[in-house]
Amino acid sequence: MKKNVLVEMDHVSFKYDKEWVVKDVDLSIHKGQFLGLVGPNGSGKSTLIKLMLGLSKPDRGSIQLFGQPLKQFKDWKEVGFVSQKANSFNSGFPATVIEVVKSGLVSRIGTFKFFNQSHKAKALEALKTVEMEEFAHDNIGELSGGQQQRVFIARALVSDPSLVILDEPTVGVDSKHVTDFYNLLGRLNKEQGITLLMVTHDIGTITDHATHVVCMNKSIHFHGASEDYKEFSDEDLNQLYGHSVHQLSHNHDEVNPS
Numbered sequence: 001m002k003k004n005v006l007v008e009m010d011h012v013s014f015k016y017d018k019e020w021v022v023k024d025v026d027l028s029i030h031k032g033q034f035l036g037l038v039g040p041n042g043s044g045k046s047t048l049i050k051l052m053l054g055l056s057k058p059d060r061g062s063i064q065l066f067g068q069p070l071k072q073f074k075d076w077k078e079v080g081f082v083s084q085k086a087n088s089f090n091s092g093f094p095a096t097v098i099e100v101v102k103s104g105l106v107s108r109i110g111t112f113k114f115f116n117q118s119h120k121a122k123a124l125e126a127l128k129t130v131e132m133e134e135f136a137h138d139n140i141g142e143l144s145g146g147q148q149q150r151v152f153i154a155r156a157l158v159s160d161p162s163l164v165i166l167d168e169p170t171v172g173v174d175s176k177h178v179t180d181f182y183n184l185l186g187r188l189n190k191e192q193g194i195t196l197l198m199v200t201h202d203i204g205t206i207t208d209h210a211t212h213v214v215c216m217n218k219s220i221h222f223h224g225a226s227e228d229y230k231e232f233s234d235e236d237l238n239q240l241y242g243h244s245v246h247q248l249s250h251n252h253d254e255v256n257p258s
């Protein structure tokens, strides 16, 4: 593996039907980074994640995970994923919190194996990390959006991944709890050394928490340290987003599109 490079995309392009939605993307994610991926609606962020996870295949270019071509990569327990729609269980969904978290071990133990006491202990440990262990035996559907999303982070953490990818995890999280959520991600990154890639629309907030920012609109328009992204002017952003966007001064919770 190229030293400490967990993901490497080399001239990656992808189209649905005839329209290119990801164009000539070169992107490396280094161990220890907390990378925020931002861009306007429909700019290809989720598609880029799907390509990285091998759920879609690039039409051009190549992708390596942990130094291996994606086709050969098998060590999926190293990669946790929290999707945008994770927190959409209705109250009748028949699974407890701990069952949801244990399901994250399937990549480690195989689909048809049974969970044992050590798996239960792992799941409880992951719930403890996200401060949700007291809800272990509650029904997942009875929790708030923010609590459900913490459970899905625990599910992503239970196999001890080095990299966790999150696609708009704060959608459905009460704005009062969004800051706590970012603080949790910051702790995972700083204290546990987990590399994070997070798709978000919160361009005002992400720079306070992420170490690096990638801003894309089909191709990459900015990739650098969060500090430098703060220098990316409102004018640059407006051009990219096609409407007025302000990066709020930092320590604010929201972006202010008009």
Ligand SMILES: Nc1ncnc2c1ncn2[C@@H]1O[C@H](COP(=O)(O)OP(=O)(O)OP(=O)(O)O)[C@@H](O)[C@H]1O
Pocket (backbone or CB within 6 Å): 016, 017, 021, 039, 040, 041, 042, 043, 044, 045, 046, 047, 048
């Ligand atoms: N399954 C699909 N079939 C055809 N087109 C698709 C499909 N999924 C996404 N697209 C299109 O590809 C483009 C990129 O979509 P994508 O979801 O990757 O963008 P995004 O940046 O994640 O958007 P958002 O911020 O709104 O979630 C959009 O124009 C979208 O309509």
